[in-house]
Amino acid sequence: QVTNPKEDDGRAPGAGEKASQCNVSLKKQRNRSILSSFFCCFRDYNVEAPPSSSPSVLPPLVEENGGLQKPPAKYLLPEVTVLDYGKKCVVIDLDETLVHSSFKPISNADFIVPVEIDGTIHQVYVLKRPHVDEFLQRMGQLFECVLFTASLAKYADPVADLLDRWGVFRARLFRESCVFHRGNYVKDLSRLGRELSKVIIVDNSPASYIFHPENAVPVQSWFDDMTDTELLDLIPFFEGLSREDDVYSMLQRLCNR
Numbered sequence: 001q002v003t004n005p006k007e008d009d010g011r012a013p014g015a016g017e018k019a020s021q022c023n024v025s026l027k028k029q030r031n032r033s034i035l036s037s038f039f040c041c042f043r044d045y046n047v048e049a050p051p052s053s054s055p056s057v058l059p060p061l062v063e064e065n066g067g068l069q070k071p072p073a074k075y076l077l078p079e080v081t082v083l084d085y086g087k088k089c090v091v092i093d094l095d096e097t098l099v100h101s102s103f104k105p106i107s108n109a110d111f112i113v114p115v116e117i118d119g120t121i122h123q124v125y126v127l128k129r130p131h132v133d134e135f136l137q138r139m140g141q142l143f144e145c146v147l148f149t150a151s152l153a154k155y156a157d158p159v160a161d162l163l164d165r166w167g168v169f170r171a172r173l174f175r176e177s178c179v180f181h182r183g184n185y186v187k188d189l190s191r192l193g194r195e196l197s198k199v200i201i202v203d204n205s206p207a208s209y210i211f212h213p214e215n216a217v218p219v220q221s222w223f224d225d226m227t228d229t230e231l232l233d234l235i236p237f238f239e240g241l242s243r244e245d246d247v248y249s250m251l252q253r254l255c256n257r
Helices: 132-142 153-163 230-241 247-255
Strands: 062-064 067-069 089-092 099-102 111-117 120-128 144-148 169-173 179-181 184-186 199-203 216-218
Touching: 099 153, 111 153, 120 153, 132 144, 132 230, 153 169, 199 247, 216 230, 230 247
Parallel strands: 089 144, 089 199, 144 169, 199 216
Antiparallel strands: 062 067, 099 120, 111 120, 179 184
16 A cells, blocks of 8 residues: 655665675665655665575565565566577666656656556656666667566556666566565565576665675666766676676676776
């Protein structure tokens, strides 16, 4: 059930601990704003990863609100298409990675998305991160790209429609596809239905990939800095990563720099 949106004026400090040894030479974690739980929920970064499981089977049950979460009947992604056969899968976050959204008016918003909550239409103001267009187009050429956000579909789906004019995202996954684990919405990569050695997650929130930190390319949280070049700077890195046999070798070299 969605509550009425609100956005705090202050910004909460980012994670004090690294989710993996490779949180990064690429980027430092920055303070991030606390949006309403309507967007996404990432409160406690000090979460423990569950025991690793074989990628050929679905992971074990995970605690959810005092009960047990049932494993999905099938994997989250459909079979790989002929177009993407042989490509690695890149899972890309939305908020504070590609865009910044607010219920407060933003004078230079790229999109204004109407969202209905409890019978009332609210305007969501969306800023695109600099160079997001170039980044998405190149990623779509190199990888099977999947949008995976802890936000609700009623907000994130129309934003993705406006953002992805080239059909880069082969699939879109929203909050209901996350695992709610110790107060966080976690993106469990083992549930995608892809070989983990060929999966990368691009996300600004370490809590989102706490189960698979070795698959992560962390990015700095973005709010409104129009001089930011992070996405542009990542393109050469991903061009190299697309040619690797598995993602771990290059990501490990990144960690050791």
